[in-house]
Amino acid sequence: MIDFYTWTTPNGRKVSILLEELGIPYTAHAVNIGKDEQFAPEFLAISPNNKIPAIHDSETGQSLMESGAIMLYLARKHGRFLEEGGEEWRVVEWLMWQMGGFGPMLGQTHHFHHFNPGKADYAEDRFLKETARLYRVLNDRLEGREYLAGTGAGNYSIADMAIWPWASRFEWQSINLDEYPNVKAWYLRIAERPAVQRGYAVPKDVGPIPMP
Ligand SMILES: N[C@@H](CCC(=O)N[C@@H](CS)C(=O)NCC(=O)O)C(=O)O
Missing domain, CATH: 3.40.30.10 (Glutaredoxin)
Known part of the structure; x- marks a missing residue:
């Protein structure tokens, strides 16, 4: 347990x-x-x-x-969501990308831009630009791929599960997902999963998954 x-x-x-x-x-x-x-x-x-x-x-x-x-x-x-599909190191690579970039940088955007707008223009500008750059990288990676570590449904992995909840705060980040069509399609694909919907409501339900 x-x-x-x-x-x-x-x-x-x-x-x-x-x-x-x-x-x-x-x-x-x-x-x-x-x-x-x-x-x-x-x-x-x-x-x-x-x-x-x-x-x-x-x-x-x-x-x-x-x-x-x-x-x-x-x-x-x-034995799931890591080695499946034979792309283990690709999964680790994108998991680390989330841990080192897509989480910490977007977290700063939440802090300066969403919660404290107007208090630190330089920081807001810096982290908004970095957030947009990271979404561009993500969009490029998802070109022709259903998931981060591979092209097909069997390639859904912990890398996707790590990145997706940060993308679900796109509104806090002033990100228009229409400008990142591959990210938008990936985001919606994952949002449809019953396990994701259940996991989103832990430890308590604070409302529906944000929809672009
Ligand atoms: N690198 C850590 C970051 C964890 C983290 O930042 N957790 C936040 C909530 S998302 C927290 O517990 N903040 C409480 C605090 O900073 O006192 C991880 O990925 O687990």
């Missing part, structure tokens, strides 16, 4: 979507980061960087923080 510590954010949803896609039993524990629950000593014991998501696997005794590490662990443990 997996104990899963999370909140209603893209980094949390990456893992809840994977858990739902795997169809394995888990218990979601809400860690309200708006109320500083991420600093509780019990949570810090498994997530010393005081951030969600984190897991504890009672079957193996493994605790993990960092969504990328958690996704690799669960995909490897269950």
Whole structure:
């Protein structure tokens, strides 16, 4: 059984979507980061960087923080969404692209542009430009491909699951998905998946998936 510590954010949803896609039993524990629950000593014991998501696997005794590490662990443990299709390193490559770029940079756009507009023009401009550049890279990668690591339905992987929840905040990022047609088609394809719809509503339902 997996104990899963999370909140209603893209980094949390990456893992809840994977858990739902795997169809394995888990218990979601809400860690309200708006109320500083991420600093509780019990949570810090498994997530010393005081951030969600984190897991504890009672079957193996493994605790993990960092969504990328958690996704690799669960995909490897269950033999799904990583090696399938023979493109394992391509999956890891795009997972790391999300961890190092599409998450942190878009997170700065949320901070400066969505939550604090007008307070730091330089930062807003810098991160909006970087966000648009990353969407262009994503759009180019998805040219002729259904998923990040391959052309066909069997290539859906943890790379897609990691990137998609960040794209679901396109409105906060002032991104018009019509300007990125490959991203839009990929986004809608993934949004149709029942596991994604269930995972999006963990640890609580805060409304429907944003539709472009
Ligand atoms: N690199 C980390 C980032 C996790 C992260 O930034 N989590 C945010 C929510 S999306 C958080 O817990 N913030 C609480 C805080 O910064 O105190 C991962 O991918 O797991």
